[in-house]
Amino acid sequence: SQQGEEDPQALSIQEGENATMNCSYKTSINNLQWYRQNSGRGLVHLILIRSNEREKHSGRLRVTLDTSKKSSSLLITASRAADTASYFCATDARRSGTYKYIFGTGTRLKVLA
Amino acid sequence: NAGVMQNPRHLVRRRGQEARLRCSPMKGHSHVYWYRQLPEEGLKFMVYLQKENIIDESGMPKERFSAEFPKEGPSILRIQQVVRGDSAAYFCASSPPRGSGTYNEQFFGPGTRLTVL
Numbered sequence: 001s002q003q004g005e006e007d008p009q010a011l012s013i014q015e016g017e018n019a020t021m022n023c024s025y026k027t028s029i030n031n032l033q034w035y036r037q038n039s040g041r042g043l044v045h046l047i048l049i050r051s052n053e054r055e056k057h058s059g060r061l062r063v064t065l066d067t068s069k070k071s072s073s074l075l076i077t078a079s080r081a082a083d084t085a086s087y088f089c090a091t092d093a094r095r096s097g098t099y100k101y102i103f104g105t106g107t108r109l110k111v112l113a
Numbered sequence: 114n115a116g117v118m119q120n121p122r123h124l125v126r127r128r129g130q131e132a133r134l135r136c137s138p139m140k141g142h143s144h145v146y147w148y149r150q151l152p153e154e155g156l157k158f159m160v161y162l163q164k165e166n167i168i169d170e171s172g173m174p175k176e177r178f179s180a181e182f183p184k185e186g187p188s189i190l191r192i193q194q195v196v197r198g199d200s201a202a203y204f205c206a207s208s209p210p211r212g213s214g215t216y217n218e219q220f221f222g223p224g225t226r227l228t229v230l
Contacts, residue, residue, distance in 0.1 A: 031218070042223035043156075043204065088155055099208070100146060100169060101219055103155035 006089055006104040014112050019076040021107040023089035024069075032065060033101070034074050035088045043088070046074070081113045115140070117207050117222035125228045132192040132199070134225045138207030145188040146206040146219060147173075147180060156204060162188060195229045202226050 007022045023032070034046040047063045049056045049072065056063045062075040076083055086108050090101040118137040126132050138145050143164055148156040161169040162182035173180065177195075182188040192199055203226075206219035 033218075035221075040226075043221045045221070048218060090156075099144070099219075100158040100161050100172070101148075101156075101206075102158065103148070105155045 006087070006107045008107060009105065010108045010110070012110040012112065013079055015079060015081055017079055019079050019083070019109055019111070021074045021087050021109070023072045023074070023104060025072075025089075025091045025102075026070060027091075028067075029091045030099075031092055032072050033090045034061075034063060034072075035090060036085045037088065037106070038085045046087075076109075079109075079111045081111050084109060084111045117142075117205055117220050119203075119205050119222035119225050121225060122223060123226050123228070125230060126195050127230050128196055129194050132195050132227055132229075134190040134192075134203050134205075134227070135187040136190070136205030136207075136222060137187040138205075139220055141209060142207035142220070143210045144208040145182050146208075147188070147190050148204045148206065150202040150204060150224075152201075159190075192227075195227075197229045200227055200229045 005024050011019055013019050029051055031048050031050045033048045035043045036046055037043050047056055047058050047061055049063050049065045051067055054065055060077045065072045072089060086106040088103050088106045090103045092099055092101055117139055120135050124132055145162045147159040149159055150156045158172040160173045160180045162180060164182055165184055177193045179191045202224045204224045205222045208219045
C-alpha cells in the first residue's frame with residue numbers, strides 16, 4: 001500500500017450521521033494533514049496534527065493520530081450534505097533534504113439529504 | 114496576506130503545444146512544491162524548489178517537464194509538446210523558510226486545470 005492510503009475509498013451516509021475515514025502510512029512523519037476537495041475544485045486544509053499529538057478537534061472534525069500503528073482517522077460528526085467531497089490525508093516524507101507531501105487516493109464521501 | 118496564487122486557473126492546449134503554469138507563493142514563503150492530480154486520484158508530488166534551486170525533482174517526468182523558481186517572480190512549471198496524458202490538475206504549494214517553526218506546513222493554491230485536446 002502507498003504512504004497515506006485512505007480507507008474506505010468511498011462512503012455514503014445519511015445527513016446527521018457520523019463519517020469516519022482512516023489513513024495509513026508507512027514511514028515516520030513530522031505531521032499529517034487532512035484536506036477536503038469538492039469535485040473539480042482546489043484543496044481546503046482541514047487539520048494538521050503533529051507527530052507528538054494524539055488528537056485534535058476543529059468544529060465538527062476530530063482527528064486522531066496513532067504513530068505506533070502509523071494511522072490516523074478523521075471523524076466528521078453530524079454530517080451535512082455540504083460535507084460531500086473527497087477527503088485526503090497527506091504525510092510529509094521525513095527524509096533528508098525534502099519535505100514533499102505524499103497524498104493518498106482519497107475517500108469519496110457522499111452525504112445524502 | 115494573500116494565499117498561494119496560481120494562474121491560469123484553466124488552460125487548454127492542443128497536442129504538441131507548450132503549457133506554462135505559474136505559481137506565486139504566499140508572502141514570505143521561499144519553498145514551492147508542485148503536485149499533479151489525475152482524475153479520481155490523489156495528488157502526486159512532482160518537484161520541490163527553493164529560490165533559484167531545484168531541491169527534489171524525483172516526481173517529475175524526465176522529458177518535456179521543467180520547473181523553475183527565479184529570484185524574482187513566480188515559479189513556473191513548463192510542459193513542452195503536451196500530450197493528452199498531461200491533462201490533469203496541477204497544484205502548487207508553498208511553505209515558509211526553515212527555522213520559522215512551520216517550514217513543513219504547506220499551503221496550497223487553487224490549481225490549474227490543464228486540458229490537452
